[in-house]
Amino acid sequence: MAQQKKEYEPRSGASHYVVHGLSLPRAVLNALHKRGIYCQTGVSLEHQNRASRYVLRGVESGGAVSDLGRACAFVSPEGSPLPWLQRIDAIAVNGRHAIYLAESLVRLEMLRVGRTCELIVTLHTLSYPAISARPSILSKVIFRGRDGTLPVELWKREHQALRGNLAPTFYSHAGEVLELPEPFKFAIRKLTACVCCIGCKHSHLGKPPGATGEGS
Secondary structure, eight states, rough: OOOOOOOTTTTTHHHHHHHHSSOHHHHHHHHHHHHOOOOOOEEEEEEEEETTTEEEEEEEEEEETTEEEEEEEEEEESSSSEEEEEEEEOOSSSSSEEEEEEEEEEEEEEETTTTEEEEEEEEEEEOOTTSSSSSSSEEEEEEEEEEEEEEEOOTTTGGGGGTTOOOBBOOOOSSOBBBOOOOGGHHHHHHHHTTBBBTOOSSSBBBTTTTTTTHH
């Protein structure tokens, strides 16, 4: 009997998704810049000289104002929070929050315009070619959600208690609800909280080194 296909098995996608995350129009990028929302979505390859190994580096970042939010965060391939290498404290809001290093990680990126959201979830691992000691980054799309809708205006004070418990609803072109990948539902809800966190200055998904539990 063929092995049952996992519900969260990565799906193929356009290369710009896996390399850079969401492809946003210039008008959206200008609006984010004007509102002071900084989101660093790149995944880079780094070499640790003392450990003599390669790792991937990702930066949790982003935040929101009332009409707009964008965030990028990272979890393990199993969907659990990663311990950060370092937390970043800054005077400015809606910027970098924490740095992560791992041999494999999942990047989640979301854009919110009002109550409408875009979501991309991608898996990033190291690939070692036989002819080279330096690995490359192998990336795949796990989930792509377009024009998702939030059930309530989570950025408003009266709905603040719901942050971290709700996620946008996404539909297929045929009007059917798209199921979020089960291992990453918790992370997607936390990322939703970040794109609704006005003046965000903290990590929504990471945890301190050595900490246990789902998040911090």
